[in-house]
Amino acid sequence: MSEPVLEIRGLRVDYGLGDEAVHAVRDVDLTLHRGEVLGLAGESGSGKSTLAYGLTRLLPPPGVVSGGRVLYHPVDGPPVDVLTLTPAQLRRFRWAEASIVFQGAMNSLNPVHRISTQLLDVIKAHEPRTTPAARSARARELLRLVGISADRLDSYPHQLSGGMRQRVMIAMALALEPQVVIMDEPTTALDVVMQRQILGQLAELRQRLGFAVLFITHDLSLLVEFSDRIAIMYGGRIVEEAPAAELYRRALHPYTEGLLHSFPALRGPRRELAGIPGSPPDLRAMPAGCAFHPRCPKAFDPCGEKLPPLGPPGDGQPGRAVACWLHPAAAPVPR
Amino acid sequence: MTYLLRRVGFYLFTAWAALTLNFFIPRLIPGDPVKSLISRYQGQLSSDAIRSLYVLFGIDAHDSLWDQYVDYWKQLLHGDLGLSFTAFPAPVSEVILDALPWTLALVGITTLVSFALGTGLGVLAGWRRGSWVDGLLPATTFLSSVPYFWLGLVAIALLAGPGSFFPSSGGYDPGLVPAPDTIFLGSAVRHSLLPAATILISSMSGWILSMRNMMVTVAAEDYITVAHAKGLPERRVALNYAARNALLPNVAGFALSLGFIVGGTLLVEIVFSYPGLGFLLFRAVGAKDYPLMQGIFLVITLSVLVANLLADVVYLMLDPRTRKEG
Amino acid sequence: GETANTRNRDNKGGATVLNIGMPNGPQTENHNPFLTTSAAASLGYRWQIYEPLMMWNPVKPAEPFKPWLATKAEWTPDYRSVTVTVRDNATWSDGKPVTAADVAFTYNLVKTNEAINTAAIPYASISASGNQVTLAFDSPQFVNQQKILAQVPIVPEHIWSGIKDPATDINKNPVGSGAYTLKSFTPQTTTLSVRTSGYWQELPKVKELRYTSYTDNNAQTTALANGESEWSFVFIPNVQAVFVGKDPANHKVWAPPVLGIHGLYLNTTRKPLDNPALRRAMNLVINREDIFQQAEAGYFHPLVKSVTGLPSPAGDAYLAPEYQGQDHKVDVEGAKKLLTGAGFTFNGSTLVDPSGKPVTLTLTDPAGWSDYQTSLEIVKDNLSDIGIAATVDKANQDAWFRNVEEGKFDATFRWTNGGATPYDIYQTVMDGRLLKPVGTASPAGNFGRFDNPEATAALTAYANATDDAARSAALATLQKVFVEQVPMVPVGADNVGAAYSTKNWTGWPDDTNPYGAGQPTQPNAADVVQHLRPAGS
Amino acid sequence: MTTPTTDAPAGRDEVLEAVGLTKHFPVRAGLRTLLTRDRPAVHAVDDVHLTLRRGQVTALVGESGSGKSTVARLLAQLYPRTAGTVRLHGEPVTVRGGRPFRAYARRVQMIFQDPFASLNPVHTVRYHLTRALRIHGNAGRTPADLDAALARLLERVALTPAERYLDKFPHELSGGQRQRVAIARALGADPEVLLADEPVSMLDVSIRLGVLNLLRDFKQRLHLAILYITHDIASARYFADETLVMYAGRMVEGGDSETVTQSPAHPYTRLLIDSAPDPDRITGDAGPDDRERGDGEPPSLIRPPAGCRFHPRCPAAMPRCATDLPPRLDVGDRPGHWAACWLYDPETVTGVPS
Amino acid sequence: MAIPTSSIEQVIPKQGAMAQPAVARRRRWRFLSNGKATTGLAMVAAYVLLAVIGPWIAPYDPDARSGELLQPPSAQHWFGTTHLGQDVFSQVLVGTRGVMVVGLLAGVVATILSVLVGVTAGYLGGLSDDGLSALSNVFLVIPALPLIIIVASTITDAGDLVVALVIGFTSWAWGARVLRAQTLSLRRRDYVEAARATGESTWRIIGFEILPNLTAIIASGFVGTVIFAVLSEITLAFIGISSVSSWNWGTILFWAQSQQALAQGAWWWFVPAGLAIALLGTALALINFGIDEFVSPRLRSGGRVRIRTADGRTVRMRVGFTPVLAPAADVPQPRPRKEARQ
Numbered sequence A: 001m002s003e004p005v006l007e008i009r010g011l012r013v014d015y016g017l018g019d020e021a022v023h024a025v026r027d028v029d030l031t032l033h034r035g036e037v038l039g040l041a042g043e044s045g046s047g048k049s050t051l052a053y054g055l056t057r058l059l060p061p062p063g064v065v066s067g068g069r070v071l072y073h074p075v076d077g078p079p080v081d082v083l084t085l086t087p088a089q090l091r092r093f094r095w096a097e098a099s100i101v102f103q104g105a106m107n108s109l110n111p112v113h114r115i116s117t118q119l120l121d122v123i124k125a126h127e128p129r130t131t132p133a134a135r136s137a138r139a140r141e142l143l144r145l146v147g148i149s150a151d152r153l154d155s156y157p158h159q160l161s162g163g164m165r166q167r168v169m170i171a172m173a174l175a176l177e178p179q180v181v182i183m184d185e186p187t188t189a190l191d192v193v194m195q196r197q198i199l200g201q202l203a204e205l206r207q208r209l210g211f212a213v214l215f216i217t218h219d220l221s222l223l224v225e226f227s228d229r230i231a232i233m234y235g236g237r238i239v240e241e242a243p244a245a246e247l248y249r250r251a252l253h254p255y256t257e258g259l260l261h262s263f264p265a266l267r268g269p270r271r272e273l274a275g276i277p278g279s280p281p282d283l284r285a286m287p288a289g290c291a292f293h294p295r296c297p298k299a300f301d302p303c304g305e306k307l308p309p310l311g312p313p314g315d316g317q318p319g320r321a322v323a324c325w326l327h328p329a330a331a332p333v334p335r
Numbered sequence B: 001m002t003y004l005l006r007r008v009g010f011y012l013f014t015a016w017a018a019l020t021l022n023f024f025i026p027r028l029i030p031g032d033p034v035k036s037l038i039s040r041y042q043g044q045l046s047s048d049a050i051r052s053l054y055v056l057f058g059i060d061a062h063d064s065l066w067d068q069y070v071d072y073w074k075q076l077l078h079g080d081l082g083l084s085f086t087a088f089p090a091p092v093s094e095v096i097l098d099a100l101p102w103t104l105a106l107v108g109i110t111t112l113v114s115f116a117l118g119t120g121l122g123v124l125a126g127w128r129r130g131s132w133v134d135g136l137l138p139a140t141t142f143l144s145s146v147p148y149f150w151l152g153l154v155a156i157a158l159l160a161g162p163g164s165f166f167p168s169s170g171g172y173d174p175g176l177v178p179a180p181d182t183i184f185l186g187s188a189v190r191h192s193l194l195p196a197a198t199i200l201i202s203s204m205s206g207w208i209l210s211m212r213n214m215m216v217t218v219a220a221e222d223y224i225t226v227a228h229a230k231g232l233p234e235r236r237v238a239l240n241y242a243a244r245n246a247l248l249p250n251v252a253g254f255a256l257s258l259g260f261i262v263g264g265t266l267l268v269e270i271v272f273s274y275p276g277l278g279f280l281l282f283r284a285v286g287a288k289d290y291p292l293m294q295g296i297f298l299v300i301t302l303s304v305l306v307a308n309l310l311a312d313v314v315y316l317m318l319d320p321r322t323r324k325e326g
Numbered sequence C: 001g002e003t004a005n006t007r008n009r010d011n012k013g014g015a016t017v018l019n020i021g022m023p024n025g026p027q028t029e030n031h032n033p034f035l036t037t038s039a040a041a042s043l044g045y046r047w048q049i050y051e052p053l054m055m056w057n058p059v060k061p062a063e064p065f066k067p068w069l070a071t072k073a074e075w076t077p078d079y080r081s082v083t084v085t086v087r088d089n090a091t092w093s094d095g096k097p098v099t100a101a102d103v104a105f106t107y108n109l110v111k112t113n114e115a116i117n118t119a120a121i122p123y124a125s126i127s128a129s130g131n132q133v134t135l136a137f138d139s140p141q142f143v144n145q146q147k148i149l150a151q152v153p154i155v156p157e158h159i160w161s162g163i164k165d166p167a168t169d170i171n172k173n174p175v176g177s178g179a180y181t182l183k184s185f186t187p188q189t190t191t192l193s194v195r196t197s198g199y200w201q202e203l204p205k206v207k208e209l210r211y212t213s214y215t216d217n218n219a220q221t222t223a224l225a226n227g228e229s230e231w232s233f234v235f236i237p238n239v240q241a242v243f244v245g246k247d248p249a250n251h252k253v254w255a256p257p258v259l260g261i262h263g264l265y266l267n268t269t270r271k272p273l274d275n276p277a278l279r280r281a282m283n284l285v286i287n288r289e290d291i292f293q294q295a296e297a298g299y300f301h302p303l304v305k306s307v308t309g310l311p312s313p314a315g316d317a318y319l320a321p322e323y324q325g326q327d328h329k330v331d332v333e334g335a336k337k338l339l340t341g342a343g344f345t346f347n348g349s350t351l352v353d354p355s356g357k358p359v360t361l362t363l364t365d366p367a368g369w370s371d372y373q374t375s376l377e378i379v380k381d382n383l384s385d386i387g388i389a390a391t392v393d394k395a396n397q398d399a400w401f402r403n404v405e406e407g408k409f410d411a412t413f414r415w416t417n418g419g420a421t422p423y424d425i426y427q428t429v430m431d432g433r434l435l436k437p438v439g440t441a442s443p444a445g446n447f448g449r450f451d452n453p454e455a456t457a458a459l460t461a462y463a464n465a466t467d468d469a470a471r472s473a474a475l476a477t478l479q480k481v482f483v484e485q486v487p488m489v490p491v492g493a494d495n496v497g498a499a500y501s502t503k504n505w506t507g508w509p510d511d512t513n514p515y516g517a518g519q520p521t522q523p524n525a526a527d528v529v530q531h532l533r534p535a536g537s
Numbered sequence D: 001m002t003t004p005t006t007d008a009p010a011g012r013d014e015v016l017e018a019v020g021l022t023k024h025f026p027v028r029a030g031l032r033t034l035l036t037r038d039r040p041a042v043h044a045v046d047d048v049h050l051t052l053r054r055g056q057v058t059a060l061v062g063e064s065g066s067g068k069s070t071v072a073r074l075l076a077q078l079y080p081r082t083a084g085t086v087r088l089h090g091e092p093v094t095v096r097g098g099r100p101f102r103a104y105a106r107r108v109q110m111i112f113q114d115p116f117a118s119l120n121p122v123h124t125v126r127y128h129l130t131r132a133l134r135i136h137g138n139a140g141r142t143p144a145d146l147d148a149a150l151a152r153l154l155e156r157v158a159l160t161p162a163e164r165y166l167d168k169f170p171h172e173l174s175g176g177q178r179q180r181v182a183i184a185r186a187l188g189a190d191p192e193v194l195l196a197d198e199p200v201s202m203l204d205v206s207i208r209l210g211v212l213n214l215l216r217d218f219k220q221r222l223h224l225a226i227l228y229i230t231h232d233i234a235s236a237r238y239f240a241d242e243t244l245v246m247y248a249g250r251m252v253e254g255g256d257s258e259t260v261t262q263s264p265a266h267p268y269t270r271l272l273i274d275s276a277p278d279p280d281r282i283t284g285d286a287g288p289d290d291r292e293r294g295d296g297e298p299p300s301l302i303r304p305p306a307g308c309r310f311h312p313r314c315p316a317a318m319p320r321c322a323t324d325l326p327p328r329l330d331v332g333d334r335p336g337h338w339a340a341c342w343l344y345d346p347e348t349v350t351g352v353p354s
Numbered sequence E: 001m002a003i004p005t006s007s008i009e010q011v012i013p014k015q016g017a018m019a020q021p022a023v024a025r026r027r028r029w030r031f032l033s034n035g036k037a038t039t040g041l042a043m044v045a046a047y048v049l050l051a052v053i054g055p056w057i058a059p060y061d062p063d064a065r066s067g068e069l070l071q072p073p074s075a076q077h078w079f080g081t082t083h084l085g086q087d088v089f090s091q092v093l094v095g096t097r098g099v100m101v102v103g104l105l106a107g108v109v110a111t112i113l114s115v116l117v118g119v120t121a122g123y124l125g126g127l128s129d130d131g132l133s134a135l136s137n138v139f140l141v142i143p144a145l146p147l148i149i150i151v152a153s154t155i156t157d158a159g160d161l162v163v164a165l166v167i168g169f170t171s172w173a174w175g176a177r178v179l180r181a182q183t184l185s186l187r188r189r190d191y192v193e194a195a196r197a198t199g200e201s202t203w204r205i206i207g208f209e210i211l212p213n214l215t216a217i218i219a220s221g222f223v224g225t226v227i228f229a230v231l232s233e234i235t236l237a238f239i240g241i242s243s244v245s246s247w248n249w250g251t252i253l254f255w256a257q258s259q260q261a262l263a264q265g266a267w268w269w270f271v272p273a274g275l276a277i278a279l280l281g282t283a284l285a286l287i288n289f290g291i292d293e294f295v296s297p298r299l300r301s302g303g304r305v306r307i308r309t310a311d312g313r314t315v316r317m318r319v320g321f322t323p324v325l326a327p328a329a330d331v332p333q334p335r336p337r338k339e340a341r342q
């Protein structure tokens, strides 16, 4: 496994302060390695987006980061903690080192500026020395990368289709060739044909540019196909982490298992769909112990009392981690 | 293109409706101008003089309403607004032309300044929520609820007075002849300071508040977060992204509120005895000078319409989404 | 560079310019002397450019007229014709002489244009011969003398004969016989400068008259207070504090009454107001002094003391001997006695009429007329002293005009016509010829529907009388009816005074020398200017 | 939980039928078109034939904007049709409003796409359901009757105990619960046909499953005819008896669900199935090899391509595709499997070298 | 004369009120927890109370004259006296009722009209929409106050009722426009369509599905109109157009102005009435903000904007820079950024 590029340690993100705070992300540890696609899945409301926004500090009020560290390892030089950067430093860090593609492309582009303006101003902001000509050449190149002809540069966002806008956003995310690209459900609004097109292009670009991707969705089948490793979130915590294929083949956490048995397969024999009974937990009143235990078919004594730590299961392969008393950790993951 | 045409069609319709309304309102007024003149000359006009005034104004002629309406349009299309009663026999257009520049200069400039300043402060307040600018809000709320005329009265009481730099009334020092020289212009500017400040103070807060609210709304849009994520300089995010988008609804609001502004500043003109349209209208209403009322109303309505049209054009230029066909 | 403004600044003030102000709002250029709506009339400068034949002093209406453009005027005893002799040394400001033909032309103009015949004088024939002009009338004009001789501006024939409609022409370049000519006009200020030559008498000392039209009373008052304005006619509330007190040595108001009054008209067709006893009782309790002080700032509508309703000194000459020295006095007890004597009773403090109904009435006047409104408040208060429950109705102006003319009111404050004799006052109040049924408008007078043949006969007799004895007799009858029947409660008089400053100019009319009306819009204004001398000279 | 039965037990009686259903939405005319004759319109649905049968689920799949919702609304008579006939039990019906519309709504009910938007935030569950019962006269006479009816309704959609849900506002319910309330509301009319417009697309995988199972239960117990609209073709396979595929306003393929999903005939269906994420494919990259499958933008519906609407993107396009509209052609592998594609016209295929 | 300060018309579909499924009964009273709204409501309540009991608690008859002419405030006359010796304090107290009645009545009339016109236009669409929106546009373009002045001056015996009606009938257009826009977007909501599909009748859809969702906007429009109506009414009284037979604050100002209170130095004559107007206006505006913020959660200041972190610093909550409450200290500082990468 290659070296880490982004290390999240004990990250906690709340909405609100004090007693009213909703702890949407709780003590999350996650490592993104250079050049890999890390999938982050989990049902709606489990805190995926909050995690993504929290670690880049883009969470709107009343969101606050209440603890933890986000270490970024530049290609050369010592690691930096994103959470301690001043606004000016943060501004320089953003996009040049880590960029984000948001869920709704329709709302991510400023409706009153041309695509070109929006593409160019990020280059201008971070690389003020470039000439205008060089910049515009770069913009054309970027559009071409995502399969849009350069004459669309002067269009306004509303003149493009949803898929094209999403691709423009991807092109923009890659404009400064960052090390990390965070994608929050970049394709849920699109239909499958378009989705596949975009993912295809993204895979291609990753091979060429070598950035790492944190890919967020709740569509597990998409992740299994597209990512290298998958982390599953439930109730604000990571409950399982494993290479994609292994996770699909043998899920350790009952929740993961439930997820995998909730979507019908398109090919192969028609299989039994079990689903997950019950409904997601209320973040304000989390059950004690393992958050999943009220819905868990395999729950037993310790589940309702003690919080299972996330760690490599004693009975599993290396490179995996799970937080479940069914698979007690061999040793906790070092922080 | 279609958009603009539709707007023009709408304006034509509105103009027609407003002008028709304009025609009917004075005709429904029960009193007559001669009686009102008497009250101006309270006790000075004998009963005989009154009789001669009726003859003078030719008030007893009775056409059918429809004929009058047709005549009204004929006259209008010739640019003829009739003769004023109070300034008989001066044509209404002349009386209005005397007053118009004052209102244009005072109200027009102040309105623009108020919009610009208010919008600017609103951008600041909305962008840096919780900073000192937000502290302005309670004060502005209070000021925007103060009636214009009362603020004017207080301003006169506190600031104007014998020997003060601020004159309490009029458009320029009596005795001066309107001419483009420094004496006259200086005097005119001095006379406009208090009324302008009054309008500014009580109208600006509206812009501050609406712009602030719009900024807050826009600041939560995804594309603003994206702009932050892009690491753009704060100024650029605030101005090119947030303010630029927040401005759009305000431009439309600006055009629409012009009507309110003209109405509101009427009182400022009354309080400061400023020789503008509002004051003229006030006098015309008092004197039942309905040709003059009609004329002023027409001018106000048309200028609001024109301002709206302009605002539409500006909006068209600002918001690419309205330029769908091209 | 040098402009009108720099020039003005350079020779501002001093003993050459007189600043006159009126609170009439922005003006449009119109120097037509015949139109009450023109700037010339509204600011009053028409009388500085154009002159009447004679000067009449409204403060001393009974005094003989002072010759002006005419050297004399002789009426026939029946007052159906007058012959005037035109001064032969007067010239128009363009140099042409003023002739009898000009005078005859002017009166013909008025005769043929009903719109400018503001006094509705029934001219019969007008003829000029030599320097004499004879005007003949359809009816005796004793009561209209001043309207004919002192209130018609004489205009030059050679100019006005070319004017198509004298009622609508704005007379852009006025040419008159007066001491001043038009120098400049702006909506706010009109400037006149004194003629250099050709005036028929000594030229006034004031070189320039500057008429400023202030936008309203407030602005005019302020200008007076700070000396910007030196002469005006405007209602100043609390005049001592607001104006006089600012410069007690120089700031003066002078408000002599004229023969035109204000008072409470009572509707004599309504019960119980049809009972003269009630009307007299009301007359007895109304506190004129309070009204004078609180509603009229202690000067504006001078007190009418005499029970006849005639103001003093203007009316002194006309008082019937029996009413000499009989002044109004507040007498609540007397009023009560009067009432109980006439069958009224008191139920506690409430007055009950003979038919057993409590007496209530509504006092009405237009909302915006603040002095009348204030007066009504005081009247209401006074009436409660004799148990009358009055309410004050602040009416819409149009409705008020209509209702008053149609006789649909209980009691209302209003003015009477004014004139050179008490005739106008009494005619407005009591003329049976104007009597109309309630519901039909009688715009010229008798709003209270006062039906008294004796008064009507006396009015006719007075207007048509050919000798003073007959006039005195008629007038005595009128006064007797007025005092006994009280068709209207007289309260204050009109004034033709002024607020002025003696800082730069002296020689103003005042109580010691009431040589004419002080109001800058009256014809007398020309005479006033003639009297002015630089202060300290 | 239940394995799908291969054959629906109920008879094949047709409940609702659409013949030649067409809907064009006029678009705002521009200046230039004002002078010419043709009024531009979105050809949202063109010549659609479909039959809903008692106790059967018919799935309608297709990409976003292909006109699926429009078909549902046309069937529910919420839009006037441009052309075509809707037959209820063989009777052509056209209702615009008022009493006839109510009568129609009693038999044909629609479930809207978005459970978050289709319940009024200001009303409680009780209000929504009571209205549905009242309008169609199923509320009974007494309040007790009503309560019983409400309880029955909630029980049907597995929201028990009823009291716990009745007085909740929509925002207090989870997505799955809301969707169930929406379904319960539709059932309140006691309909014969349920038009379910993407009833699960907004929901989480785990909740999604619960709703689908519920619908299938209705089909089996209440013998409802169900139109299931989705663009998730896998769920169509799992849940529907018959599957129809739409592309740009037209039906392009139809047949038994298993057949359509396992051996798609129309190139567009193939594209759709290939594009669907498939965990079994486990590769990191979707591979540039499938570039040729027919990527590109969906066509404009204002000026749809002549001939087969898919031809500009079709990897197997033939000259004829650009000119002639393909009719329904039997594919031949299974009975009832058809595709509107010239590939299945032997003459065209042999006549033109590919 | 008031520039519309409401941001309601700017509620963008899907982002404003209606995107929040949470606008429901229990939450309705939540807007009371908004400090601005409660302050405003409390102030308005005080005014309403004064309107009811004002005439009883007034120390003097507002018409009654006394010997103390034009006296500055004193223990006997808290707000001083007029030129007739009337007690200004009593006039202000007694005048409250007229102002409140006219303001509320005009607000009700205008609100009803705007709901009728706006919702009908928005829901029905087509020709009736075109007609109705053209009508409201005409009323929007015509300057309202001059129109009110002219209309009010044409009516003889313009009592409170008439004034209220005139103001109400001339100031509904803005509300109608906002409501129409909102109804248009509501009409396309699925739950409206769903109600239709269930078989609900048109009037029931308008009355029970759409209107409840417009409550906040209607309320805010109502409050806005009341402000406008109060100011218009006072203006009319002040310039002496409407009847001044009953006391309201405009009447007081009218008398003060016609007696040139300023020139006489009688500040107490016009200051209290003006302040009363301004405070009422402020109170109403505060309520309006409360409603606005309630409707559009983004305007909520969210309680604290500045927060204190674990190590005692204060940070500002703002978009784009999420505050970090307890950063780890033992982390290497950021390296200087390498320049001009290519």
Ligand SMILES: Nc1ncnc2c1ncn2[C@@H]1O[C@H](COP(=O)(O)OP(=O)(O)OP(=O)(O)O)[C@@H](O)[C@H]1O
Binding pocket: A015, A016, A022, A024, A042, A043, A044, A045, A046, A047, A048, A049, A050, A051, A061, A062, A063, A217, A218, A283
């Ligand atoms: N402003 C807020 N105040 C309080 N709670 C919030 C706020 N925003 C989000 N939450 C809660 O935080 C939790 C995590 O939300 P988040 O958006 O991260 O979920 P997600 O996993 O991205 O879900 P989805 O798949 O639907 O996007 C949710 O339960 C949500 O209700």
Ligand SMILES: Nc1ncnc2c1ncn2[C@@H]1O[C@H](COP(=O)(O)OP(=O)(O)OP(=O)(O)O)[C@@H](O)[C@H]1O
Binding pocket: D025, D026, D042, D043, D044, D062, D063, D064, D065, D066, D067, D068, D069, D070, D071, D231, D301
């Ligand atoms: N009211 C309307 N006016 C104009 N065009 C419309 C209208 N409703 C739908 N359309 C257009 O008709 C086409 C089909 O729309 P429809 O909503 O039926 O698609 P869909 O298949 O349901 O899509 P999705 O999967 O996104 O729900 C689209 O191009 C859409 O833009």
Ligand SMILES: [Mg+2]
Binding pocket: A048, A049, A050, A184, A185
């Ligand atoms: Mg999310």
Ligand SMILES: [Mg+2]
Binding pocket: D068, D069, D070, D113, D197, D198
């Ligand atoms: Mg759809």
Ligand code: NI
Binding pocket: B042, B043, C301
């Ligand atoms: Ni008077």
